[in-house]
Amino acid sequence: MEHRLDAEIVLSAPSSDVARLKATVAKLVEEVIPRTVGRRGEASLVECSVHGEKLRLTLESSGARPHQLLLALVRRLAEELGRSEKIGVRSVRAPRYRVTFPLDPAPKEPISLPIPHHLSFADGRATLELTDLDEEALRDNWIDRAVTLVEEKAGRQTYAGKEQFWSLLQQSPPRQHAFNQDPTEEMLKRHWVRNGPTKGKWFLGPPAAHLLRTMERIALDEVLRPLGFQEVVQPHHDSFEILIKTGHLEGVPGEFYYVAEPKSRDPADWQTFTDLVAITHKVPADELARRVGPPSAVSCYAQCPTIYWWLSGRTLATEELPLKIYDRAAVSNRYESGGRHGLERVDEFHRIEPVYLGTPEQMVRLREQLMERYAKVFNEILELEWRTAWVTPFYLQQSGGAGTEDDAEKVKGTVDFEAYLPYRGSREEVEWLEFQNLSIVGERYTRAFTIRSPKSVLWSGCSGIGLERWMTAFLAQKGLDPEGWPKRFYEFAGKVPAPVHFL
């Protein structure tokens, strides 16, 4: 990468000796280059001029970022000028910041950015120029993030229309299925479930709740507890800060249920609203909107982000590794809009989410152990027809990348577990239901949340056990009548309570 940065430093007063000021700048640039640019490339001061209290510089570099050099220079300059001339530094900004980087092929469609910029492509390279960056934008490294965004957008154009990466890993033998109906329809008929009062959410009556808890117990007793996983109880609101770190807020903001706080808890501030509700028995929308703050968090989307947050900034003792944690307290929400179907694709679901951290070797080993235990549950207890597939993980999708065939990289990524749903049609032709997944994400989240191990690189991963999905996969193949259920499952379930009898 080639960088050119035009900077303007405003001093608290003009210097009395312009020549000395320019010499000081040149000296300080040489001084801070080793600390900021180091071996990551070359950098140089190509222009320096003084106009009253304004100092204009141009820095060029290859590889390293000149704004880091600039910020270090400003700190040292303030020290030196303070001592020698009692002059301070008022502000620093970059009227122009240009970077040239490889980008091949050039994107076919225009690429937009939400900040002032100029972007051009030539000879397998892109040139991005940002204008008028303030000190915060320089400190927060907007230039790098803007380059990444351009690369991602170009990447998405390249991969647009291509299927999500999907590669079969293992497949159970086909089974004979006792049932070929939509299990949700059947549960509705029998009063096992009722469509909830808000979109895509369900009320599970006693028989359905019993089955959901049976699935939970199987996952805990047959997978997580034998492997030494420990339970935590996490908040079911995710903060924006956490979702920025994981990339979710950038990735799926249209899939969250947002949470907003009342502006006041004082009943006096709500009086018109409550009086109107009392008289009209309706929600006065404007009166409500005025009293509720802007969205300040989201309802749990996935549990792992908040588990990483819990460990953020910590160094884990070696004897704690691999650290094996799970949460089953947070209820998950996803705004599914048009995609809802029965209990298979819902806006609210209950998931156990195991999260694990350790050395790469520990993570590879734990992944094998989890896969074995899951396979045992699906083959011997639920007796499912199922398969596993290697899929492009979320974070690679988001960064415009794609799956890889490289064997060494295959451990880092996501395995989907899919079940055949007979009611959808022929097993060869229909989409199977993803009812489970398992990921190893390398250092992605341990770095984002600064979680360390004293002796090793720290990898992590997580696995989503969707209880509604387990239940739907099972009922779609086995039906709702316990006579058709596998013996070992029946031992776990015990007697299923009858639905409440309505006249």
Next chain:
Amino acid sequence: MEHRLDAEIVLSAPSSDVARLKATVAKLVEEVIPRTVGRRGEASLVECSVHGEKLRLTLESSGARPHQLLLALVRRLAEELGRSEKIGVRSVRAPRYRVTFPLDPAPKEPISLPIPHHLSFADGRATLELTDLDEEALRDNWIDRAVTLVEEKAGRQTYAGKEQFWSLLQQSPPRQHAFNQDPTEEMLKRHWVRNGPTKGKWFLGPPAAHLLRTMERIALDEVLRPLGFQEVVQPHHDSFEILIKTGHLEGVPGEFYYVAEPKSRDPADWQTFTDLVAITHKVPADELARRVGPPSAVSCYAQCPTIYWWLSGRTLATEELPLKIYDRAAVSNRYESGGRHGLERVDEFHRIEPVYLGTPEQMVRLREQLMERYAKVFNEILELEWRTAWVTPFYLQQSGGAGTEDDAEKVKGTVDFEAYLPYRGSREEVEWLEFQNLSIVGERYTRAFTIRSPKSVLWSGCSGIGLERWMTAFLAQKGLDPEGWPKRFYEFAGKVPAPVHFL
């Protein structure tokens, strides 16, 4: 109550025979009086005039509501005029609707209403006049609701400043306490818990999560399952419609966490937002607010409303009674604002909520059974110093009423369970922690949700088992070290996992 209603009916055309029209109106009023007013009072048409296509009436009544009479009249009039003159009814409204009702003493402070009105007091009576009510306001019975609101507001003035009704029922003997510190502070020191990423919410690490689940198991195994309670899994979003029926939306709108949906799930509609997040790693508040809809629901405040909703409109078979249900899936939120303290008063908590429906006799009996089982847990397993008190229930507070000393009514109402927290100071002087409650609400919710039994009046009730509260009460008295714990509790808890060891 005395009513006087001025109404205006607009026809699709003037009648060709004004005298006959007036006679028809008079005849129809006599016809519909028995059906609408019946034995509930007297009613009469005191004025009737015709002005082109406008028909002006004045109805007076005592006891019964004249707007019901009016609406029935309009329906019949449309039939008759349609047949005889091919004239329809365009609209009906009430320019003035006056009601006089007993209100003694008269309120000292002015009473406000959020709709146009005039309110006066004389001789132990109030006269409320509403103006310009449209057909919807007449159908939705605004006049009655406005009267109730005036009565409530007057009642609140009378009781303002008086303490919440509180009357000791039972008290365990004092105990010696091994611990006198704030248990949350101690849990923080030992890394058992961490303050969550959003307000008033906590992350429970393995030891604290283990204790919370132990409390849950004790409640399930020692109280609910032996009494035949069945689990359901309910959505953790409460709809506005449900909260209007229970009175919560009118009662505590400043204590909800509101939920809002994205306006679109399409990534293209979010592009500026996601690009800004990518570059700035901050939330662009305006861009977000523009893309999120108005509040459309709330995060669970209490679980019973949605359980009643599940049964709404149903008739329960006699053999189902008493119906005993509980939910432990919905996570509860309350916006506590300034009142937060440790794990005792939080914005998010985990509660098991049993709900029960049956004949009054069944409810009285079940209440005794629950009280016995709770007492056994608190005396013999947790070995708490605790007491019970009779308190003004939520719905009476909301309607401006107060507790009662009447024995027959004592079953209908709420019992609070309170535990002494030694760290707060002397047991005689400090506030104890409400860690549990139990209510019988009579027909209040079965009526609101139209839940019926074929042979009997249907009563209901609920009981909130706050797991964080159970845990705090226990730890505040027994401390965090298992050596100090009662033997039977220790049997339930088993080995408590060590906190994760951070370097």
